[in-house]
Every structure is written in C-alpha cells, then in structure tokens.
Amino acid sequence: MTTQTQDVDHELIEAAAHIARTRCRGDNHTMAAAARAQDGRIVTAVNAYHFTGGPCAELVLLGTAAAQGAYELDTIVAVGNRNRGVVPPCGRCRQVLLDYFPALQVIVGAGKRLRAVSITDLLPESYIWADHQLETEENEPLSTS
Secondary structure (H helix, E strand, O other): OOOOEEOOOHHHHHHHHHHHHHHOOOOOOOEEEEEEEOOOOEEEEEOOOOOOOOOOHHHHHHHHHHHOOOOOEEEEEEEEOOOOEEOOOOHHHHHHHHHHOOOOEEEEOOHHHOEEEEHHHHOOOOOOOOHHHHEOOOOOEOOOO
16 A cells, blocks of 8 residues: 655644634534635534434534535544544544545644545545446446446
8 A cells, every 4th residue: 555645734733623622522522623625715523422323523524514515625634622633534434535535635643643645545445335436547337247
C-alpha cells in the first residue's frame, strides 16, 4: 500500500477542535468533525451518540454539508472532546466516506505525525456497492461474475 500524504490543513483541524471544545458537552456529543468543501468553505458537525448506534460526527457532517449546498468535499478531520486530538474515522465512516467521496483526503495522526491521506489508503480492498465505482479507467464496466 502506497500512502500519499498531502499538506495538513491546520485551519480545518482547529475548526473541529473549536467545535469539540465549545459544542461537545456531556455523553451525547463527544466528537466533532470539520470538512473543507471544494469552494473553500468549512463545514462542521458533532456526533449524536446513542446506545442504538447514533451517527458519528463524520456522518452527521455529510448531511450538514449537503444541507448547506456543499456537495463536494476535499478534506475531512475528526477531533475528540476533552483535548483528545485528531481521531481517525471508524470502519463504517471509512466505507461511507469512500462511497460518497472516493478522492477525499482524511487527516490522521497526532503531533508531528499529522498527515492527510487518501480515503482509499484508509480502506484498501473496500466493498464496492455504487455503480460508479464499478467502472474501470477506460469507463468500461467490470465483470461482476
């Protein structure tokens, strides 16, 4: 697996950290996420914890971005409350982020190891469900048999 790293968007990390500090209160909201849209806007969200499996901050962010008309995201980061710092997306979020935005960059790591990596590097050999992912580079459908 070849991991390509990009410059880290520190403004995006700080936006998520600010939301984690100011909006994550109690046990229902413990994670914040921030994403940069292609037009430069930053969209933020918090998780909605529930014992039945409430959505992670990254998934809430997808709906928030769409509600604000930000349909193309370039980079995303999640930050934990209580100064936990950058937290990588869980497996479910990795799959959903890949399905929605196959070119997305995800900020992971801590301290001097902060880096932006492709969502495909975080979820190699992923499950393919969307028709647009079944096309080869020559735009010919792959055999599904």
